[in-house]
Amino acid sequence: MLNRPLDSPLNRARRRAAVGSAAAAALLLSGCEADVETDGKESRKVTVKRCGEPVEYTTPKRAVAYEGGSADKLFSLGLADHVYGYVMPPANPPVSESPWASDYARVKKLSDDLLNKELVVDAKADFVVAGWNSGFSDQRGITPKILDKLRIQSFLHTESCYNYPKFPERKAPFDALHTDLERLGKIFGVEKRAEKVVDGLKKRERAVESKAPKGDPPPVFLYDSGTDQPFTAGNQVPPDDIIEKAGGRNIFSGLNERWTQVGWESVTKAEPEVVIILDYGDKPAEKKIDFLKKSPRTRELPAVKKDNFFILDYNEGISGPRNVDGLEKFGKYLRKLKR
Template sequence: MFPVILLLMLVILLAGCSSSSQKTSALKENAKTEKEYKEVTIDNYGEKLVISQKPQKVLTLGPNATELFIALGLSDYVIGNSLNNHSRGALPAYKEQYEKIPELTHGSATREAVLTSGADFIYGIDWEFGEAGLDKKELASSGIITYQNSALTLEQIYKEINDLGKIFQIEDKAKAFIADQQSRIAKVKEKLENKKTVNVLVYDSGGEGVFTAGGTNFESLLIEQAGGKNIFSDIKDKQWTTVSFEKVLEKKPDYIVIHDYDAPSAEKKIEEIKNNPALSQLDCVKQEKFVVITLESVLPGDRMAYTVEELAKGFHPDLFR
């Protein structure tokens, strides 16, 4: 009996030693990694960021920002996200991981929620900062580094992805992700080579006019890559603006891209358009040439290729049957 008990005690003791040894080894490995981290200096749209340690607790402000972190294999660093009211849910490949990330705020991130979150790094869409949003200087004084997501071109979003690769020591993965996006977009452009460009109205919401995307909006670029042209691409001083119904009639769009998010639903927006005395006169409305896309899909993030593919299918369905 006693030999058996002694044997069991020995096994438990050895297991404890092994577990302790593994924990010590893991701590040493983490310390080694932090020690080997080389300071990274980033130009974030004219603002100099110096990162001396790899961020450990990240807030992603915007569904596009959250999904990009998942796409790059960085979801374990994310402790909270915001603006899920501007989302219809993650892409299927990222859904499970997305739902595991705690929601900091459903809408825009509040000052109190951010400052008490324990975060040391933020990657967030630009409209979350400034006069009506978060103060980056205050965040910095609280030990939070802010990287602003403000891309207006493919080159700029690719730079953002490369920057994240440097900051989180995943440069090869970032480059591979960019290469995949570039390849998929190139394939769409190849298919569209001899197709006539279609004129597109972006319909975010209605009211006294149409709230739409201007020429410097990232969405205008995606529409262009998909074989279309934003009819208000000549508005260069605003990313988002309200235009009159009369202006829309003058431009005669071939298709209407409708943003789907929160409320009202895309179906309700189509109903609004059809019942509008001015917009209902458009041939594209009579022919129901609507292309519905989720709002996060037209924001700079991980969905560039996906969005170009989806829009191209909507504008040129004969090529993608």
């Protein structure tokens, strides 16, 4: 996943579900190509925070994006002309399902493996967008500091800055998404376009919140994967905001973590009324639901007994504009939920 640790099961994931309402959102977010405040020859320099670190950027002309969330953010700002290519591990969803499929088709697929320094250098990239401990990694020798020494600019997703060494930054997941779009807008000189996109997302978010069911929020468990121990979402990743804004309560919202392992005992004790299944290829939703219905640890959970399962698409669960698609769908689901 874009902003998850390398050993995360979601890093080996790929989405299967169709985009649904994302196609309509694309019309709002992408529009025509944005006008960047350079003529393609003149350099434009601006200082923008990379996590908590002020960094001077020159307008990128040959950007490389790692995973769907990174590319979606750039494409939503109308920046396809400034994107050279993308890296999309095979476990990720097909780009043909993206609301920005036409933009993906215009740029190069550089690799179906993990991001690495050699690939970036070979691409002659001048800008790399990825998350910390996913695309960027000390273990694999590709970090912003290493790229700085190579004079290759980089940008980290704010959602992944929670444990970035020396410059941690913590924001609520949707605030982090807005921040990324605003910062990218400044880097590329499309601040007005970024403001319009962010305002559109916020308007959609408020619309869902205004219709959230009244009363005690239903407890919700996000099930990513895992049989011995479940992998779930803490309060530092988008599903936590999706659940809360839609009118639910993430049973692990008290964990100051991103994607993390917990014990089945804590799931059982919380008695979730809804289970969100994060849907991706080699562990599709159907198999996860089947496991939960058969396992003695989970088959008596209120959500499982009532068949209260909601499927969240991969790119609606990682940091990117499609988070709001997931919010709208889950909000609709909760409004129809019988308790």
